[in-house]
Amino acid sequence: QVQLVESGGGLVQPGGSLRLSCAASGSISNIYTMGWYRQAPGKQRDSVAAVTSGGTTNYAESVKGRFTITRDNAKKTVYLQMNSLKSEDTGVYYCKMRIGWSDYWGQGTQVTVSS
Numbered sequence: 001q002v003q004l005v006e007s008g009g010g011l012v013q014p015g016g017s018l019r020l021s022c023a024a025s026g027s028i029s030n031i032y033t034m035g036w037y038r039q040a041p042g043k044q045r046d047s048v049a050a051v052t053s054g055g056t057t058n059y060a061e062s063v064k065g066r067f068t069i070t071r072d073n074a075k076k077t078v079y080l081q082m083n084s085l086k087s088e089d090t091g092v093y094y095c096k097m098r099i100g101w102s103d104y105w106g107q108g109t110q111v112t113v114s115s
Helices: none
Strands: 004-009 011-012 018-026 031-039 045-051 058-061 067-072 077-081 091-099 102-105 109-113
Touching: 004 091, 004 102, 018 031, 018 109, 031 058, 031 067, 045 067, 045 077, 058 067, 067 091, 077 091
Parallel strands: 011 109
Antiparallel strands: 004 018, 018 077, 031 045, 031 091, 045 058, 067 077, 091 102, 091 109
């Protein structure tokens, strides 16, 4: 059984920074793509950033230059460093990992950007 546990969300002022973490545990074979998604109130869940097993990254246009996704394969963990946060970055952030032939999701962590 695979579990993804996220941490690092919270309340931050505009212009501030947060670092999200998502660690996988359980019966894990190969972890392929790792990614972060965001769901704002009343909106659909959208991709924010992803990193492949080879280290290739891609980002939503709205976060390019401000967010950085990294992974630590030994720790089975993906990170999202978020800088210069804006109010529109507010939402629930979910991590997703492709492990073997299946996709797994974390439970979500709330990020609120407000003064």
